[in-house]
Amino acid sequence: MEKNVLYTKVKPIMEKLVQYSEKPLVITGKFxxxxxxxxxxxxxxxxxPYYHIGGAEKVHVKITSCLKEYSPIVFFANKSKSSALKEQFMQSAKIFDIGYLNNPLLIYFWAGVLSTVVNYNKNCVVFGCNNILFYKLIPYLKPDIRCIDLIHAFGGGIENVSLTYVNRLDKRVVINSQTLKDIKKQYSLNDISEKMNDRVFxxxxxxxxxxxxxxxxxGSTLRILYVGRGSEEKRVHLIGKISRICHQKNMPVEFVLVGDVKNSIPEQDRIYCNFLGEIVDEKRLSEVYNSSDILLLVSSSEGFPLVIMEAMAYGLVTISTDVGGISEHVHNGYNGFLVKDDSEDLIIKNTCDIISELASNKTLRDKISTEAYEYAKMNFNCKDFCMKYRKLIYGK
Known part of the structure; x- marks a missing residue:
């Protein structure tokens, strides 16, 4: 509590200090x-932002890989929790980690440094995602430099930071139709010209x-899988409760959790869960998917999680709360199941009911599994993904 009070008092002082320091810091950085x-x-x-493990980070690796023929340079703006994906980035680009040196006081210094670095390269492209430094850098770039950003999900706050720089963004990328609608609505509410909608892809x-x-x-045991972070919006504690209830009802289930999530599960529910920790090795993760039956997500907010795409590609039956852009691809009762984002008690009850039905109906499991795999094969292939990013950035 004392820490929060101190932060509340110090924050406005820090913001004013940064505001008054902007120009001298940028000048120093440029020098x-x-x-x-x-x-x-x-x-x-x-x-x-990072090279630690995460769905967004895996997407960033893939984008970099699609464009490695252009010898890209990657700057990581925030301090990563691990070096899980660092080597994968290095296979496609030169990388520079400034996360351990970056902080709110120095952000304009780095804007000065990096704008000078980028401006040295005529007619280049700057592509940013999920970090404030990228947007603070934009005003100091030369007009011939094209700026592109990627928004994974609407509601995390970065879309509000980006709003100031909309007119300078040549193109914007979103990953699902819901985020596209949210961006257009945001533009309308902030009196941004409808012409800017044409720049969103x-x-x-x-x-x-x-x-x-x-x-x-x-055998007869259903292996129920969670893959992801233990952050607040993931509501992993609900998975612990669902696991406990399923076991108390003697359902033939095993709950397996991948990621640094153990501390997100209430202690009394941990005995019902099998924690595998973070898995970086793709072959090992593939083995986990191949040995699982159901993917379970109970998030309060999402874009469209990469983990659902991965799970569907391996024929897992997805059970997820109906949030963000998930319903664009997971069709209830056809290639997965959607649970209304209701009270936590109702989410737990409805999820347990679906698990019970799947546990007793192998024919239904196999049908949903097949539909999930076929849908992934048709909609999630990487050939089209790379082609679209090359066309977006270089028009070819």
Whole structure:
């Protein structure tokens, strides 16, 4: 409590300090950047937040890989929790991590440094996602430099930060139709010209699709999987409660959780869960998907999670709260199940009811599994994904 009070008092002071320091920090940054700008030669610069494990980070790796022929340079603006995906980024680009040096006081210094670096490269492209530094950099870029951003989901706050820079963004990418609608609504509410809508492009994410799905051979036990973070909007504590109730009702289930989520589960519910921790190795993660039957998500907000795409590609039956853009691809009772984003008690009850039905009806499980796989094969392939990003950035 004391920490929160202190933060509340200090925050406005810090904001004023940053405001008054902007110009001198940018000038200092430009001076510093001038000494080594010539060492950063590229036609494509990415500004991503992290290289730790996460759905958004996997998408960023894929985008970088699609465009590796242009020798991109990637700057990581925030401090990563681990180096899980660092090597994968390095396979497609030169990378520079400034996250451990970046903070609110220095953000304008880095805007000065990096604008000088980017401006040294004529007619290049700057592509950013999910970090404030990218947007603070934009006003200091030369007019011939094209700026593109990617919005994974609406409601996280970054869409409000980006609003100031809409007129300078040549193109914007969203990953689902719901976010596209949200952006257009935001523009309308803020009196931004309808012409700006033409700069927003829908490019859905992709995953590698196995040649075939493997029917699970685990007896009568259903393996229910969660993959992701333990952050607040994921509501992982509900999965712990669902696991406990399913076991108390003697359902033939096993709950498996991938990610740093153990502390997000109430202690009394942990005995009903099998925690695998973070899995970086794609082969190992593939084995986990192949040995699972159901993917369970109970988030309060989402864009369209990459984990659902991965699960469908392996023929898992998805059970998810109906939030964000999930219903665009998960069709209730056809290739997965949607639970109304209601009270936590109702989410738990409705999810347990679906699990009970699936546990007692193998024919239904197999039907949904097949439809999920076929849908993923048709809609989530990476060939189209790469083609769209190349066309977006270079028109070819």
């Amino acid at each position: 510093a950047g001038s000494f080594f700008a010539s060492y950063f030669r590229s036609k494509l610069f990415f500004f991503f 829908l490019i859905e994410n992709c995953v590698q699709i196995p040649e075939r799905i493997i029917r699970k051979n685990n």
